[in-house]
Amino acid sequence: MGTNPTDDRRTTTAPATDDRFAVPLRGVAVDAETRCAHWDSAVDVVALRFGCCAAYYPCDACHEAATDHEAEPWPRDRFDEPAVLCGACGATLTAREYLDGDGEAQRASSSEGQSPSGNRASPGDSRAKPDDSEAQRASGSRTQSSDDACPRCDAAFNPGCRAHRDRYFES
Ligand SMILES: [Zn+2]
Numbered sequence: 001m002g003t004n005p006t007d008d009r010r011t012t013t014a015p016a017t018d019d020r021f022a023v024p025l026r027g028v029a030v031d032a033e034t035r036c037a038h039w040d041s042a043v044d045v046v047a048l049r050f051g052c053c054a055a056y057y058p059c060d061a062c063h064e065a066a067t068d069h070e071a072e073p074w075p076r077d078r079f080d081e082p083a084v085l086c087g088a089c090g091a092t093l094t095a096r097e098y099l100d101g102d103g104e105a106q107r108a109s110s111s112e113g114q115s116p117s118g119n120r121a122s123p124g125d126s127r128a129k130p131d132d133s134e135a136q137r138a139s140g141s142r143t144q145s146s147d148d149a150c151p152r153c154d155a156a157f158n159p160g161c162r163a164h165r166d167r168y169f170e171s
């Protein structure tokens, strides 16, 4: 196992982009599946696109290191455009696809009788379980968290990313 692709770590700063990826991407010590110097567990295979420069970064610390401007979250009026990269299979997801996993359960349980239209109460925010992800990650189980997985290749995503969604997606 001498040639594990995840051992290939590259640091790319603006204006260069990492040519291993089909989308413009940069960051610090990025491996072939978009893990970075800051987020490096088995499930840290998501790169997020930023509104300020429309490039993808494994995390906001990578953005900070690779550019010299203030990070801006992906704007809500562009949620139907690709804004999330799965480092495992290279697929891009729209912000809506990525974030929808979060809303699905919510919607299913509260669909009846609610007056739905136009109400933007940001439902995901009520659940605060900060440290569960750690345990979940350790156990390697993703049975109840299919939400936090790539819809294309089923790679597990770090559920913690969504806890920081306000950094990455305009709310
Ligand atoms: Zn930027």
Ligand SMILES: [Zn+2]
Pocket (backbone or CB within 6 Å): 027, 028, 036, 037, 038, 039, 058, 059, 060, 061, 062, 063
């Ligand atoms: Zn990073």
Ligand SMILES: [Zn+2]
Pocket (backbone or CB within 6 Å): 086, 087, 088, 089, 090, 091, 150, 151, 152, 153, 154, 155
């Ligand atoms: Zn994938």
